[in-house]
Amino acid sequence: MLIAGTISSQILQVYEIEKINEKKPIESNSNIIDINARIEVSISKESLIKTVSISEGINQDMLNQLDKLNFVLANQIDILQSLDLDFNSLSHEEKIAELGKYSALMSDFYSRLRNKGNEEIKNSVEKHFSSYITKRNNNQIDVIAYPSPQVYVIKKVAEDAGKLLSSMGKSKDFEKIRFQLVASLNSKSGYPSKVHVENFDNYSEGEFYEVPRWVTTFSDEDIAVFEKTRDQADKLNTLVNYNLDNVSEMLKSNFSSIECFQNLIITIDTTIRNRISSIDDAQKKKEIEDFLNVLNFRILNAYEMLNELQSLNDGTNILQTFNSYQETISSAIKTLPETIETILTNNSVLITALPDDLVQIVDDVKTCNNKLSEDIESAVTIVKAVNELLNPFKKTADFADQVSNKVINFSMDNLPDHGYINLKTAGPRKNGDELVIRFKVLNEEESKNNLPGETVEMRIFELRQLSVYSISKVTLILAVPYANSDVELLDKNRVQFAPSGSLLFKFGSRKYRTWNYLDPGIGFNFSTPDFNLDGTPDIGMGIIGTVLKDIVSFGWSYNTNTDSQYWFVGLSIPVDLPGLPINSVKSNTIR
Amino acid sequence: MSPLTKTTIVPTGNPNDVLNRSILKMIILHETGDIVQIADDLAKYPPNIERHVIWFKDPNENEIRELFGDLDSNFNEIAAFSLSTTNVIADYILRNEEIGFARVDEAFTNAGKIEFNR
Numbered sequence: 001m002l003i004a005g006t007i008s009s010q011i012l013q014v015y016e017i018e019k020i021n022e023k024k025p026i027e028s029n030s031n032i033i034d035i036n037a038r039i040e041v042s043i044s045k046e047s048l049i050k051t052v053s054i055s056e057g058i059n060q061d062m063l064n065q066l067d068k069l070n071f072v073l074a075n076q077i078d079i080l081q082s083l084d085l086d087f088n089s090l091s092h093e094e095k096i097a098e099l100g101k102y103s104a105l106m107s108d109f110y111s112r113l114r115n116k117g118n119e120e121i122k123n124s125v126e127k128h129f130s131s132y133i134t135k136r137n138n139n140q141i142d143v144i145a146y147p148s149p150q151v152y153v154i155k156k157v158a159e160d161a162g163k164l165l166s167s168m169g170k171s172k173d174f175e176k177i178r179f180q181l182v183a184s185l186n187s188k189s190g191y192p193s194k195v196h197v198e199n200f201d202n203y204s205e206g207e208f209y210e211v212p213r214w215v216t217t218f219s220d221e222d223i224a225v226f227e228k229t230r231d232q233a234d235k236l237n238t239l240v241n242y243n244l245d246n247v248s249e250m251l252k253s254n255f256s257s258i259e260c261f262q263n264l265i266i267t268i269d270t271t272i273r274n275r276i277s278s279i280d281d282a283q284k285k286k287e288i289e290d291f292l293n294v295l296n297f298r299i300l301n302a303y304e305m306l307n308e309l310q311s312l313n314d315g316t317n318i319l320q321t322f323n324s325y326q327e328t329i330s331s332a333i334k335t336l337p338e339t340i341e342t343i344l345t346n347n348s349v350l351i352t353a354l355p356d357d358l359v360q361i362v363d364d365v366k367t368c369n370n371k372l373s374e375d376i377e378s379a380v381t382i383v384k385a386v387n388e389l390l391n392p393f394k395k396t397a398d399f400a401d402q403v404s405n406k407v408i409n410f411s412m413d414n415l416p417d418h419g420y421i422n423l424k425t426a427g428p429r430k431n432g433d434e435l436v437i438r439f440k441v442l443n444e445e446e447s448k449n450n451l452p453g454e455t456v457e458m459r460i461f462e463l464r465q466l467s468v469y470s471i472s473k474v475t476l477i478l479a480v481p482y483a484n485s486d487v488e489l490l491d492k493n494r495v496q497f498a499p500s501g502s503l504l505f506k507f508g509s510r511k512y513r514t515w516n517y518l519d520p521g522i523g524f525n526f527s528t529p530d531f532n533l534d535g536t537p538d539i540g541m542g543i544i545g546t547v548l549k550d551i552v553s554f555g556w557s558y559n560t561n562t563d564s565q566y567w568f569v570g571l572s573i574p575v576d577l578p579g580l581p582i583n584s585v586k587s588n589t590i591r
Numbered sequence: 592m593s594p595l596t597k598t599t600i601v602p603t604g605n606p607n608d609v610l611n612r613s614i615l616k617m618i619i620l621h622e623t624g625d626i627v628q629i630a631d632d633l634a635k636y637p638p639n640i641e642r643h644v645i646w647f648k649d650p651n652e653n654e655i656r657e658l659f660g661d662l663d664s665n666f667n668e669i670a671a672f673s674l675s676t677t678n679v680i681a682d683y684i685l686r687n688e689e690i691g692f693a694r695v696d697e698a699f700t701n702a703g704k705i706e707f708n709r
Contacts, residue, residue, distance in 0.1 A: 083638055087639045087640070095639070095640055096640075096676060098639065099640045100703065100704065102638065102639060102703065103700045103703030103705075103706065103707055106700045106703075107704045110693065110697040122693060125693050126692055129696070132636075133692075136636055137593055147638075148637065149633065149638075149696075150638045
């Protein structure tokens with residue numbers, strides 16, 4: 001049963017599933033989610049019905065009545081909680097205090113009920129009171145669920161609102177509406193990628209990738225893998241860009257039948273005007289003319305459709321172009337070769353008796369028809385290839401959703417209550433990436449024409465490693481030996497650059513954005529300066545502190561070779577420089 | 592009609608027995624519609640603190656004024672009024688009002704609300 005009055009304004013409630021049967025709601029004032037979380041997305045059908053009714057302008061009368069009910073029931077939860085107290089266990093003073101609180105709430109309820117236009121609700125309140133008293137007098141009521149007439153009345157009015165909501169959801173207008181739940185991952189390093197939402201789409205799950213909580217070692221191999229993978233991603237991205245930008249041209253240039261039909265139309269037209277008149281046999285003349293006219297009509301039709309495709313504006317979204325091709329090919333053109341074939345078969349007797357120059361026209365028709373069949377096959381192949389290409393990368397999420405046709409359209413009746421997302425199977429992620437969850441509504445036309453529909457609610461969550469975790473970091477430091485250090489270096493320079501690696505402990509906060517922005521870290525540092533200038537790296541060990549996502553670091557270290565202490569600072573501009581093993585964080589590597 | 596189980600009828604009963612108790616009360620001066628029955632029903636199943644009804648079957652204005660102090664409304668227009676646990680008049684139900692469960696319960700509620708405002 002839908003209970004109105006508890007309707008929250010949000011359609012989507014998002015929870016992090018911590019253990020089996022244990023879930024934590026993501027507070028509305030915090031949109032930070034654990035980077036490795038399992039997420040449950042619950043759909044409030046009550047809010048959905050209301051939101052959609054408003055946005056689509058349907059169920060207006062019921063919506064007005066529902067608003068009135070919700071207005072009257074505004075503090076129902078507080079009233080019911082107040083009535084849920086074990087009154088007998090309280091002292092007299094406590095009883096009086098609680099009576100005051102309850103009465104203030106209930107008085108508020110009655111004052112709302114008195115509002116003009118609430119006569120219908122007032123009547124049902126009377127009926128519920130009367131019904132309770134009658135049942136209670138006859139011992140026909142569950143006194144645990146309904147210990148007093150006030151509890152009964154409030155709950156029954158809420159049920160009335162619930163029934164009204166149900167009726168709205170089952171209304172004829174509502175039946176035509178479809179719903180989608182889609183999720184995508186906005187990564188700073190690449191295209192937004194779609195994320196599988198269990199129960200709501202047929203996407204396959206992405207690459208399994210758990211952002212490690214504890215990093216205790218770092219190696220060149222990790223950095224090499226990172227670089228290699230990034231190169232691969234760049235190449236793939238280039239390929240995707242190239243193909244998407246040129247797919248329109250690919251489709252157009254592959255339709256060679258257009259020119260063939262264009263020439264044929266001119267030939268047939270000329271023949272009808274000039275050649276037919278020279279045939280003496282009137283009946284034969286009529287038969288040939290009819291035959292050519294039928295052919296001409298069909299071919300003209302095909303030409304117009306093909307021409308329309310070819311003249312699609314270059315500025316049109318590639319996926320819209322793509323959809324147009326799919327629709328036209330599958331609906332009209334696909335059947336044309338067969339139709340022409342039928343016309344030729346039906347007129348086979350006539351064709352056999354045709355003069356040689358007219359037989360040539362028939363041969364040209366056959367040639368163009370074959371070309372058209374090849375074009376259709378070719379276009380289908382391109383469409384399929386683009387489909388596959390779009391699968392892992394989504395340049396325009398909405399259209400790609402439609403083209404790949406894997407997001408399921410649900411009606412109100414079969415709309416699941418929950419969807420589940422496992423971020424571990426959403427591919428590589430970094431701190432600060434965004435998970436976007438959209439709830440979309442499609443009206444009858446949008447649903448029928450495979451159009452994207454309207455996003456009625458969008459939730460954006462920032463992904464973060466939460467609580468304590470560790471990372472490895474490779475940085476270039478500026479080492480400054482203590483003034484009293486007896487090292488060769490002091491004779492020449494006061495400072496020396498040195499590569500260093502750190503194991504850093506960090507803390508990700510769900511609440512404090514500023515803390516996450518500063519992103520401080522503390523840990524152990526290993527560096528390899530060459531203080532004694534013997535050409536062999538010394539080994540330095542010390543402690544390091546970092547802030548601002550490790551851009552700024554500082555610390556103290558001890559050179560085990562020269563037996564001297566030094567302090568150091570590091571400034572890492574967060575730019576990836578190929579070949580230089582700096583600014584590499586191990587927890588971002590792909591496994 | 593069910594029997595009045597939470598109603599003291601005056602003159603048979605003694606109103607002070609009820610007025611001396613720290614509970615919510617409904618004083619009925621002029622029976623209008625089903626107000627007595629409704630008040631009794633609502634008193635029979637109170638949501639929290641006990642409720643009781645005192646029905647003055649043949650009320651004398653002076654006696655009533657002596658008992659409850661000055662009344663805000665015209666005596667003959669009053670169907671009933673509610674009293675807080677400390678016998679403060681909280682809400683008058685007038686004879687020309689639409690009297691039903693909601694209105695009578697509201698009057699009891701307003702009597703309880705006095706404790707909130709205190």
